[in-house]
Amino acid sequence: MIVVCTANAIRSPFVENLLRQRLAEKGVERVELESAGTAARTGLRAEPGARSLALAMGFSLEEHRTRPLGDRMLRSGTVVLCAERVHRRVVLGMRPDLVATVFTVREFARLAGAARSTSAVATxxxxxxxxxxxxxxxxxxxxxxxxxVDPIGQGHAVWADFERSATSAVDAIVEATSDLFIPSGTGHVPVGPMTRREYRESTRTPR
Incomplete structure (x- = not known):
């Protein structure tokens, strides 16, 4: 799963690492998560405001270094969660075949929560x-x-809005997905998310 924003310095690393933290709290520690930016420079630190906010939330962005989104990151079946709709358009411009698996973070949170509440989704x-x-x-x-919202260069109110919207979306995603990564009755947490093809192959009965 890749989280995408513009510079990979605030929104995408914050969401990536908050997702990792929240999933770990649910016992899910091997979900593949990364982040990138549609217009990012390579190797810069996260913005100071993002680093401070992360520490207040109980995790660190001190080791994060920015990187640009590249074609090689977007494999078939890759789930991409974008900070804004404009990032989704950029991703689909690069890989239009991923239309079924590219969402904004808040859109995915909203729709995933609705899907879990209205249908029997087990995988x-x-x-x-x-x-x-x-x-x-x-x-x-x-x-x-x-x-x-992008809080870069903005005041406290915008940063508070960013924190509120990002955190609520992550919490909704974790609520809707965390149990899908832990097989019932086992202590094993699979690497995931898997593509549909990988899932079919993993569940195929040997002949």
Whole structure:
């Protein structure tokens, strides 16, 4: 799973590492998570405000270094969570075949929560299918609510809005997905999320 913003200095690393922290609290520690920026420079530190906010939330961005989003990161079936709708358009411009697995963070949180509350979703691929179908039928009025505001150079109120929207979205995603990574009755946490093809191969009965 890749989280994407513009510079990879605030929003995407914050969401990436908050997701990792929240999933670990649920016992999920091997989900593959990374982040990148559509216009990022390589090797810069996270913005000071993001580093301070991360420490207040109980994790660190001190080791994070920015990197640009590249074609090689976008493998078939890759789930991409974007800070804004404009980032989704950039990703789909690079890989239009990923249309079923590219969302904004807040959009995915909203649709995944709805899918879990209205249907019997028991696997990660099934959840992705349900969310992708739900987006086609989605009639959410204010699409701007699916964006996470960029707080760079902004005052306390905007940073507070960023923290609130990012944290609530991450919490909703974790609530909707964490149990899908832990097989019932085992202590094993699989590497994931898996693509649909990988899931089919992993569940295929040997002949």
């Amino acid at each position: 990660w691929p099934a959840l992705l299918s349900a969310v992708s179908r739900a987006r086609v039928l989605d009639r959410h009025v204010d699409r701007s609510e699916d964006d996470i």
